[in-house]
Every structure is written in structure tokens, then in C-alpha cells.
Amino acid sequence: MHIQRPPVLAAPVLTILVTALALIAATPGAQADGAFPPITNPDVVRECSDCHLLYRPEMLPAASWKAIMGNLGAHFGEDATLAEPLRTDIEAYHVSHASDVSGARQAQKFLKGVDLKNPPIRISATPRFTRKHDELDPAVFTTKDVGSKAHCNACHREAKDGLFDEDTVKIPGYINLPFGINIKPLW
Ligand code: HEC
Ligand code: HEC
Structure with a gap:
């Protein structure tokens, strides 16, 4: 009579496989960037999200934000004028979280390749935007x-x-x- 041997090896091998898969799944993907830090200034959230997405200050350098915030009367064809001290306060928030000021990983990525002497006034004109959408x-x-x-x-x-x-x-x-x-x- 032939007795089938129990599959003694199957269980440990399966355990190792499952563990390996779980480890791979838990490793942060090299591709994933993660989210930008939240915008914590309620004035910025209120005043800069009426007409478009609330853009992240980490996407442009300080010089870009100074140029944008200093010319709100002619803001991409719109009048986005703000009273003082609101304007100064919102500019200060953007400058202190700018790509060349903030230490956030996202900021470093958006700073790469930016010509600080000729700062872009659009996020869609930054080298990172171009690199990521050129295909x-x-x-x-x-x-x-x-x-x-x-x-x-x-x-x-x-x-x-x-x-x-x-x-x-x-x-x-x-x-x-x-x-x-x-x-x-x-x-
Ligand atoms: C009255 C409407 C209005 C308000 C309020 C407004 N914007 Fe804009 N903004 C626009 C328009 C219109 C554009 C051009 C959008 C397009 O090209 O499609 C624009 C474009 C931008 C861009 C360039 C986007 C890109 O990469 O092409 C930035 C940066 C920006 N706004 C920042 C701000 C900030 C910061 C505030 C708050 C102080 C603000 N905006 C408030 C209307 C507004
Ligand atoms: C027409 C659709 C479209 C619009 C509008 C668009 N994007 Fe993208 N974006 C894409 C696609 C598609 C990709 C992925 C490209 C790829 O497969 O690598 C991408 C990739 C990116 C990445 C890289 C993400 C990563 O993990 O590598 C960033 C950052 C980004 N976009 C930011 C922006 C910003 C900021 C704006 C607005 C100023 C914008 N995009 C507007 C379609 C768009």
C-alpha cells in the first residue's frame, strides 16, 4: 500500500513567501512621492482657492511668489487684489514655504533645475512640471x-x-x- 507523505515542506515555504510579499508591500515605493505638507494658513486657503486649485507654495521659489504676490492686480488676466495686511501675510506664508526655503522633499524636487535669476511665474513653467509631462x-x-x-x-x-x-x-x-x-x- 502506498501512503502519500504529508507535504511537510509546504507550510514553511508558504510562510516565507507570504512574509517576503508582505515586506515588499510594506516598503515605500521608490516611485511614490507622498503628499505635500498641508497648508496651515486659513487666509491662504480662503483667498487662493476661489478661482483655481490651491497651489502648493513648495512648487515655486521665493522670488516667484514675491513676483506673483506683488502683481495681484494683473494676475493672469484677473484682478486678484488683496487688502493689506492680508496680502503681506499671504506672501510671507508662500515665501516661507517656497521651494528654495522649505526643507520638504517635495520642495527640493520642484527646485531642481529652476533658474533663480529668472524665476518662473507659473508652476506649469517649472523644469519639474516640464519633465513630468513632456511625454x-x-x-x-x-x-x-x-x-x-x-x-x-x-x-x-x-x-x-x-x-x-x-x-x-x-x-x-x-x-x-x-x-x-x-x-x-x-x-
Ligand atoms: C480672481 C481669480 C483668482 C484668484 C483669487 C487667484 N488666482 Fe491665481 N490664477 C487665476 C487665473 C485665471 C490663472 C491662470 C489660469 C490658467 O492659466 O488657466 C491663475 C494662475 C495662477 C498661478 C499659475 C498657475 C500655473 O502654473 O500655470 C499661480 C501660481 C497662482 N495663480 C497663484 C495664486 C495665489 C497664490 C493666489 C492667492 C493670493 C491666487 N492665485 C488667487 C485667477 C486667480
Ligand atoms: C492633462 C492632465 C494633467 C494636468 C492638467 C496636469 N498633470 Fe501632472 N501629470 C499628468 C500625468 C498623466 C502624469 C504622469 C506622467 C507619468 O506617467 O510619468 C503627471 C505627473 C505629474 C507629477 C509627477 C508625479 C510622480 O509621482 O512622478 C507631478 C509632480 C505633477 N504631475 C504635477 C502637476 C501639477 C502641479 C499640475 C498643475 C500645475 C499638473 N501636474 C497638471 C497629467 C496632468
């Missing part, structure tokens, strides 16, 4: 659902919470596949 069809920014590069939250679904990671992006009107492949359906 996209430029037409994705001008569809009626998006409108312009400045409308980050049209694609970055968690941008309000300061999260821009790749796995939270969905380009409206496109089929978004892994590895950054986006297809415009013909139907």
Missing part, C-alpha cells in the same frame, strides 16, 4: 475637460490634498494604461 500629447491640456496646464486637479484627482503621484492621475477623455500610456478612444 504627454500636448492636446490633453486643451480639451474642454482640462482647459489649461494650470488645472492640475482636472487630471490629478487628489491634488486638493496635495497628492500628485502617478497612481492618482486620470486624464479625462483618455484611456489611461500602465507605464504612462494614454489612448484617445476613437468612439
Whole structure:
């Protein structure tokens, strides 16, 4: 009579496998950036989110924020004038969290490659923005659902919470596949 040997090895091998998988899953992904620090100044939140997404101060250097906050009367074709001391207070918050002042990891990333002598006045004109979007069809920014590069939250679904990671992006009107492949359906 032949007696089947119990699978003694199976249990330990399975345990090792499960442990290894759990360890891999727990390791922070090299790709994931994590969220920007929260904006803690209620004046900034109130005054800078009426017309568009509340942009993160860590995305531009101090010189850019000084230029933007010093010219609110002609703000990208809009009058966004603020009374003093509100304007000064909001400028100070942006400057103290700017990409070349803040120590946050996100700030360091947005500072890389920026020409501080000729600071951009748009986040969408920073080297990091360009690097991260240069493989996209430029037409994705001008569809009626998006409108312009400045409308980050049209694609970055968690941008309000300061999260821009790749796995939270969905380009409206496109089929978004892994590895950054986006297809415009013909139907
Ligand atoms: C009255 C409306 C209005 C208010 C209030 C306003 N903005 Fe804007 N802002 C705009 C418009 C319009 C644009 C251009 C958007 C576009 O290009 O599609 C813009 C663009 C920007 C951009 C450039 C975005 C990019 O990367 O292209 C920054 C930065 C910015 N605003 C910062 C601020 C800050 C800081 C405040 C608060 C002090 C503020 N805005 C308040 C209307 C406003
Ligand atoms: C038309 C849609 C669209 C708009 C609008 C858009 N993005 Fe993106 N963004 C993408 C896509 C798609 C990716 C991922 C590219 C890839 O696969 O590497 C991306 C990637 C990024 C990344 C890199 C994320 C990472 O983990 O590597 C950052 C940061 C980012 N975007 C910031 C912004 C900001 C800030 C704005 C607005 C000023 C903006 N984006 C506007 C589609 C958009």
C-alpha cells in the first residue's frame, strides 16, 4: 500500500513567501512621492482657492511668489487684489514655504533645475512640471475637460490634498494604461 507523505515542506515555504510579499508591500515605493505638507494658513486657503486649485507654495521659489504676490492686480488676466495686511501675510506664508526655503522633499524636487535669476511665474513653467509631462500629447491640456496646464486637479484627482503621484492621475477623455500610456478612444 502506498501512503502519500504529508507535504511537510509546504507550510514553511508558504510562510516565507507570504512574509517576503508582505515586506515588499510594506516598503515605500521608490516611485511614490507622498503628499505635500498641508497648508496651515486659513487666509491662504480662503483667498487662493476661489478661482483655481490651491497651489502648493513648495512648487515655486521665493522670488516667484514675491513676483506673483506683488502683481495681484494683473494676475493672469484677473484682478486678484488683496487688502493689506492680508496680502503681506499671504506672501510671507508662500515665501516661507517656497521651494528654495522649505526643507520638504517635495520642495527640493520642484527646485531642481529652476533658474533663480529668472524665476518662473507659473508652476506649469517649472523644469519639474516640464519633465513630468513632456511625454504627454500636448492636446490633453486643451480639451474642454482640462482647459489649461494650470488645472492640475482636472487630471490629478487628489491634488486638493496635495497628492500628485502617478497612481492618482486620470486624464479625462483618455484611456489611461500602465507605464504612462494614454489612448484617445476613437468612439
Ligand atoms: C480672481 C481669480 C483668482 C484668484 C483669487 C487667484 N488666482 Fe491665481 N490664477 C487665476 C487665473 C485665471 C490663472 C491662470 C489660469 C490658467 O492659466 O488657466 C491663475 C494662475 C495662477 C498661478 C499659475 C498657475 C500655473 O502654473 O500655470 C499661480 C501660481 C497662482 N495663480 C497663484 C495664486 C495665489 C497664490 C493666489 C492667492 C493670493 C491666487 N492665485 C488667487 C485667477 C486667480
Ligand atoms: C492633462 C492632465 C494633467 C494636468 C492638467 C496636469 N498633470 Fe501632472 N501629470 C499628468 C500625468 C498623466 C502624469 C504622469 C506622467 C507619468 O506617467 O510619468 C503627471 C505627473 C505629474 C507629477 C509627477 C508625479 C510622480 O509621482 O512622478 C507631478 C509632480 C505633477 N504631475 C504635477 C502637476 C501639477 C502641479 C499640475 C498643475 C500645475 C499638473 N501636474 C497638471 C497629467 C496632468
